[in-house]
Amino acid sequence: MAEHNVTVENTIKVLLEDKKYSTLKDILVTMNGADIAAVLEEIGEEKTPLLFRLLPKELAAITFVEMNPDLQELLIKGFSDRELREVVDELYVDDAVDLVEEMPANVVKRILAQADPQMRKEINEILQYPENSAGSIMTTEYISLRPQMTVDEAIARIRRTAVDKETIYTCYVTENRKLLGYLTLKDLLLVKDDSVKICDVMDTNVIAVHTSEDREDIAQQLSKYNFIALPVLDSDDRMVGIITFDDAMDVIEEEATEDIEKMAAMLPSDKEYLRANPFEIFKQRIPWLMLLMVSATFTGMIITGFENALAAMVVLTAFIPMLMDTGGNSGSQAAVTVIRALSLGELEFKDLPKVIWKEIRTAVLCGCALAIACFAKILLIDRLLLGNEDVTVLVAAVVCMAMALTILVAKIIGCMLPMIAYKLKFDPAVMSSPFITTIVDALSLLVYFALAKALLIG
Amino acid sequence: MAEHNVTVENTIKVLLEDKKYSTLKDILVTMNGADIAAVLEEIGEEKTPLLFRLLPKELAAITFVEMNPDLQELLIKGFSDRELREVVDELYVDDAVDLVEEMPANVVKRILAQADPQMRKEINEILQYPENSAGSIMTTEYISLRPQMTVDEAIARIRRTAVDKETIYTCYVTENRKLLGYLTLKDLLLVKDDSVKICDVMDTNVIAVHTSEDREDIAQQLSKYNFIALPVLDSDDRMVGIITFDDAMDVIEEEATEDIEKMAAMLPSDKEYLRANPFEIFKQRIPWLMLLMVSATFTGMIITGFENALAAMVVLTAFIPMLMDTGGNSGSQAAVTVIRALSLGELEFKDLPKVIWKEIRTAVLCGCALAIACFAKILLIDRLLLGNEDVTVLVAAVVCMAMALTILVAKIIGCMLPMIAYKLKFDPAVMSSPFITTIVDALSLLVYFALAKALLIG
Numbered sequence: 001m002a003e004h005n006v007t008v009e010n011t012i013k014v015l016l017e018d019k020k021y022s023t024l025k026d027i028l029v030t031m032n033g034a035d036i037a038a039v040l041e042e043i044g045e046e047k048t049p050l051l052f053r054l055l056p057k058e059l060a061a062i063t064f065v066e067m068n069p070d071l072q073e074l075l076i077k078g079f080s081d082r083e084l085r086e087v088v089d090e091l092y093v094d095d096a097v098d099l100v101e102e103m104p105a106n107v108v109k110r111i112l113a114q115a116d117p118q119m120r121k122e123i124n125e126i127l128q129y130p131e132n133s134a135g136s137i138m139t140t141e142y143i144s145l146r147p148q149m150t151v152d153e154a155i156a157r158i159r160r161t162a163v164d165k166e167t168i169y170t171c172y173v174t175e176n177r178k179l180l181g182y183l184t185l186k187d188l189l190l191v192k193d194d195s196v197k198i199c200d201v202m203d204t205n206v207i208a209v210h211t212s213e214d215r216e217d218i219a220q221q222l223s224k225y226n227f228i229a230l231p232v233l234d235s236d237d238r239m240v241g242i243i244t245f246d247d248a249m250d251v252i253e254e255e256a257t258e259d260i261e262k263m264a265a266m267l268p269s270d271k272e273y274l275r276a277n278p279f280e281i282f283k284q285r286i287p288w289l290m291l292l293m294v295s296a297t298f299t300g301m302i303i304t305g306f307e308n309a310l311a312a313m314v315v316l317t318a319f320i321p322m323l324m325d326t327g328g329n330s331g332s333q334a335a336v337t338v339i340r341a342l343s344l345g346e347l348e349f350k351d352l353p354k355v356i357w358k359e360i361r362t363a364v365l366c367g368c369a370l371a372i373a374c375f376a377k378i379l380l381i382d383r384l385l386l387g388n389e390d391v392t393v394l395v396a397a398v399v400c401m402a403m404a405l406t407i408l409v410a411k412i413i414g415c416m417l418p419m420i421a422y423k424l425k426f427d428p429a430v431m432s433s434p435f436i437t438t439i440v441d442a443l444s445l446l447v448y449f450a451l452a453k454a455l456l457i458g
Numbered sequence: 459m460a461e462h463n464v465t466v467e468n469t470i471k472v473l474l475e476d477k478k479y480s481t482l483k484d485i486l487v488t489m490n491g492a493d494i495a496a497v498l499e500e501i502g503e504e505k506t507p508l509l510f511r512l513l514p515k516e517l518a519a520i521t522f523v524e525m526n527p528d529l530q531e532l533l534i535k536g537f538s539d540r541e542l543r544e545v546v547d548e549l550y551v552d553d554a555v556d557l558v559e560e561m562p563a564n565v566v567k568r569i570l571a572q573a574d575p576q577m578r579k580e581i582n583e584i585l586q587y588p589e590n591s592a593g594s595i596m597t598t599e600y601i602s603l604r605p606q607m608t609v610d611e612a613i614a615r616i617r618r619t620a621v622d623k624e625t626i627y628t629c630y631v632t633e634n635r636k637l638l639g640y641l642t643l644k645d646l647l648l649v650k651d652d653s654v655k656i657c658d659v660m661d662t663n664v665i666a667v668h669t670s671e672d673r674e675d676i677a678q679q680l681s682k683y684n685f686i687a688l689p690v691l692d693s694d695d696r697m698v699g700i701i702t703f704d705d706a707m708d709v710i711e712e713e714a715t716e717d718i719e720k721m722a723a724m725l726p727s728d729k730e731y732l733r734a735n736p737f738e739i740f741k742q743r744i745p746w747l748m749l750l751m752v753s754a755t756f757t758g759m760i761i762t763g764f765e766n767a768l769a770a771m772v773v774l775t776a777f778i779p780m781l782m783d784t785g786g787n788s789g790s791q792a793a794v795t796v797i798r799a800l801s802l803g804e805l806e807f808k809d810l811p812k813v814i815w816k817e818i819r820t821a822v823l824c825g826c827a828l829a830i831a832c833f834a835k836i837l838l839i840d841r842l843l844l845g846n847e848d849v850t851v852l853v854a855a856v857v858c859m860a861m862a863l864t865i866l867v868a869k870i871i872g873c874m875l876p877m878i879a880y881k882l883k884f885d886p887a888v889m890s891s892p893f894i895t896t897i898v899d900a901l902s903l904l905v906y907f908a909l910a911k912a913l914l915i916g
Binding site for chain 2: 163228281310325362365382438
């Protein structure tokens with residue numbers, strides 16, 4: 001797809017140079033909003049407004065929504081009030097909210113001034129819901145039907161009001177804003193007798209969410225039930241909006257990105273990598289690096305404590321990195337598996353004993369396999385091949401025992417910490433690889449030196 | 459939601475004990491397939507078939523699709539041929555394919571024997587597409603319209619055939635299996651004049667994918683354009699099926715899980731953690747642990763090479779873990795950021811110079827900040843607080859210079875390797891934290907010892 005865009009982009013550039021605006025318009029109307037937005041982002045700031053003005057109203061709004069905030073701001077600043085109103089008029093409420101959240105205050109003021117009063121009211125309502133809540137990502141433009149309508153009347157109503165609705169494929173039956181049931185458009189079209197009442201064909205087993213619920217949980221529910229939309233209720237159980245599958249998809253991707261960033265010891269950012277400047281990336285990455293660097297003081301202290309033993313047998317030092325890395329990798333395998341299962345809802349805190357028992361058995365398998373392989377490797381490569389005479393069979397045995405024990409400890413800690421964090425309502429992803437590595441490092445050194453002292457030096 | 463299930467589950471258990479089947483039936487029909495499947499998974503193997511048989515046909519099929527493969531197999535083995543046929547009849551083709559892929563050969567034989575000939579043919583066709591291709595996740599049950607139909611006729615056709623279609627909300631206009639255009643049901647209902655021909659209102663700017671395309675790319679496209687479904691063409695450009703948003707959502711989640719697993723040095727698995735036995739988990743985790751353990755031979759060799767220097771100044775050993783961990787964390791931050799941006803399509807190989815330049819500037823910021831903090835920490839904590847006299851200002855300087863250099867190297871390697879893997883058509887996620895850690899470990903030791911030799915011992 002990307003390569004396809006590049007070609008169109010070049011054509012568009014040449015046509016722009018040649019001022020062939022009517023040809024350009026013909027090309028643009030055959031394209032999708034997301035693709036036009038990608039071209040606009042590449043084409044250079046001076047040309048963007050020119051190209052954007054060639055778009056018909058509806059396509060302009062779709063394209064506008066797909067652009068990055070910098071470009072949106074640039075365009076709005078160049079818009080006349082009338083142009084701005086035309087774009088805002090075409091936006092769905094949830095997209096207008098996203099826009100308002102991204103823009104600086106003076107631009108927001110202009111946007112709200114151009115929105116019609118009803119939309120302005122709805123934008124302001126949605127803006128009051130906390131970040132990452134269901135309320136903050138819902139839209140108020142859904143189809144509502146009355147229970148006493150006939151199928152015929154319902155279809156007529158849908159056809160009359162569809163144009164302004166984000167989705168018409170799930171319709172909600174309400175009375176005094178109370179949600180009584182729902183009906184997919186497919187169900188509605190499948191009713192053979194058009195004079196049947198809606199209340200007789202609607203599904204009263206409605207799954208609804210509340211405005212305050214976490215957007216990630218809601219996305220998971222939408223994905224679990226394969227719904228196109230979920231209704232959102234306020235604290236008095238009155239229906240206030242819907243969340244549609246496309247927003248849920250974005251949430252699933254964003255939350256996965258956030259989890260991945262946290263697992264790699266970064267603060268989450270919602271800015272695309274290429275658009276973030278080095279200072280922003282620095283701010284995202286430095287806090288954990290700093291914390292982990294300071295906490296490495298413990299490993300340093302442990303090594304200092306065994307300084308004399310190490311001075312007596314320097315060969316022991318050579319295996320420190322391998323032990324630490326294997327421990328860290330083992331621990332993060334367990335941690336990451338558990339974190340992901342928690343965030344997909346496959347695991348609950350009550351499963352902790354099962355999880356620990358599973359990890360212990362896995363650790364025994366991994367520990368034995370690695371210890372045997374490591375023993376062979378040390379004697380074959382380090383001793384025979386590289387001819388290091390200090391590497392005795394006993395040294396190899398100590399290293400391998402330390403490794404097996406480290407793996408066991410690492411797997412247990414790796415699976416426990418995220419589950420405890422989850423129970424304490426912290427984000428489990430924060431208890432991830434780098435954090436666990438630091439703890440496992442210290443423990444693996446303690447195990448290693450204790451064994452070495454007992455068997456080699458003591 | 460989970461807690462809600464638990465309550466219903468208890469009620470159901472009690473009612474089962476008391477053999478109140480008609481009450482049970484009344485409860486089950488108010489529930490969703492996904493929730494019933496969750497209850498069945500908890501209720502115990504002996505009771506599952508009993509409970510399942512209480513479900514009306516359509517709900518039984520929906521529930522069946524949501525259950526885990528072990529339970530599906532158990533049920534099928536207890537089914538009579540007639541019961542099996544009833545469930546298979548209600549399945550959509552893509553769900554039937556998923557089922558066939560999960561079941562052992564003898565069960566597959568029974569399933570195919572009970573499927574009607576048309577469905578059997580379609581299942582076999584889809585089974586031939588490679589794993590993870592668009593063909594393998596599509597369904598053949600879509601609405602196709604003819605270009606010469608009127609809007610009236612099209613709506614009538616949709617109402618007549620809707621019951622067997624996975625989605626009716628996007629309709630495809632075909633002639634001799636060539637895809638001419640598409641039309642959403644919303645567009646269709648918005649046409650004011652019912653006698654207009656479909657070819658005059660359809661959108662001919664169709665975005666379609668081919669059976670051989672990667673399912674992840676397709677899920678990204680669906681999410682980018684906010685489509686409910688995408689049409690799938692065969693190699694002769696004939697339309698053979700559609701991919702719907704719910705499957706795309708599952709793909710997005712599965713691919714994120716796979717990426718996360720690869721980043722944490724595991725082979726991807728499509729089995730839920732709680733359902734996998736320790737030996738399966740072991741097989742998923744041991745290959746990378748083994749490889750990384752063996753490759754740690756290099757770090758061991760480097761340390762052995764500097765054995766004499768280390769014996770002379772054992773204090774240097776104490777800072778090895780901190781240097782290695784900081785390098786590893788810095789490198790994996792860069793790697794993970796790039797891997798995620800690549801898999802979301804935000805980055806291309808041609809961006810490599812931009813990426814490297816961004817990482818260099820970020821590394822300088824992180825390196826300076828950490829080196830200064832580390833210098834203060836070493837002198838304040840290690841020297842003053844812990845009273846370690848061996849930690850001189852010069853030692854602290856060497857450690858901090860080594861750290862800043864390590865961060866620079868780690869960030870550059872961390873961003874480059876995934877991009878190179880991407881260019882060579884390998885999966886970038888494999889070039890992730892543990893792999894990069896191993897390389898960065900070796901390099902950080904080389905830098906550290908070289909500086910120590912030059913400034914402290916040389």
